[in-house]
Amino acid sequence: MRRNKINYTIIMHPAEEGGYWVEVPALPGCFSQGETIEEALVNIREAMEAHLMAIKREGKKTPKDQTLVLSHIEI
Numbered sequence: 001m002r003r004n005k006i007n008y009t010i011i012m013h014p015a016e017e018g019g020y021w022v023e024v025p026a027l028p029g030c031f032s033q034g035e036t037i038e039e040a041l042v043n044i045r046e047a048m049e050a051h052l053m054a055i056k057r058e059g060k061k062t063p064k065d066q067t068l069v070l071s072h073i074e075i
Contacts, residue, residue, distance in 0.1 A: 006052075006062065006065075007065060008024050008026050008027065008048065008065050009024070009025060009026065009065055009066065009068055010022050010023065010024050010044055011023050011024075011025065011068075012037065012040060015033065018035070019033060019034055019035040019036070019039075019040070020033060020034055020035075020036075020037060020040040021033040021040070022034075022040050022041075022043070022044040024044065024047075024048060024051075025066050025068060026063045026064065026065045026066045027048060027051050027052070027063060029051070030044075030047055030048055030051040031044075031047065032044040032046070032047040
């Protein structure tokens, strides 16, 4: 059985204590972390899969990705 793939925007932040934490804006409450970028990416994928399975079990629609605009402002 072939699954449809879904792309989501993630935001990765350096953690103050070291490593990284990751959030998925389209999936409120879906966060993860890792000591390295690679570990954080593996962990957020697992968190996203679990989050989406829970949404499906609840009979809700799969959220679509959000359009984000990131920029820098000099002050």
